[in-house]
Amino acid sequence: MESHLVPFYxxxxxxxxxxxxxxxxxxxxxxxxxxGDGTLEYLAFIELERWKTQSSLSSNDQGxxxxxxxxxxxxxNLAGFHEVQRKVRAHANFVEYLEEWCIRRFLFLKIKGLxxxxxxxxx
Numbered sequence: 001m002e003s004h005l006v007p008f009y010x011x012x013x014x015x016x017x018x019x020x021x022x023x024x025x026x027x028x029x030x031x032x033x034x035x036g037d038g039t040l041e042y043l044a045f046i047e048l049e050r051w052k053t054q055s056s057l058s059s060n061d062q063g064x065x066x067x068x069x070x071x072x073x074x075x076x077n078l079a080g081f082h083e084v085q086r087k088v089r090a091h092a093n094f095v096e097y098l099e100e101w102c103i104r105r106f107l108f109l110k111i112k113g114l115x116x117x118x119x120x121x122x123x
Contacts, residue, residue: 006106013098020091027087031080038084041076048075 028034033041076084 006110009102009106013102017091017094017098020087020094024087024091027084031076031084032074033076033084037088038076038081041074042078042081045075045077045081 028038031038031041
């Protein structure tokens, strides 16, 4: 019976892993985040907002323009940042706990079943 549990749950986990991966891919595409969890894009958004605030203040006071910052990525607002980060962390947490908890337990069950079968053949 134990030999059928490991492939069954491995298949369930693989499907769930695929679903989480697709959710991360969709979130990254939606918010134009090529890598990571969107931290760089969110920092670009903060820099752009700071530039807008400073340029509006300086144009009212002295009339000289502040140079627009050079952004290496597309800015990402706070809502998008939280959504991408939440989906990336859900995917990463699943992988971390799957490796740590489930695979070791399944391996233990498999070894236990193999050892039980080997010992029963000796008698």
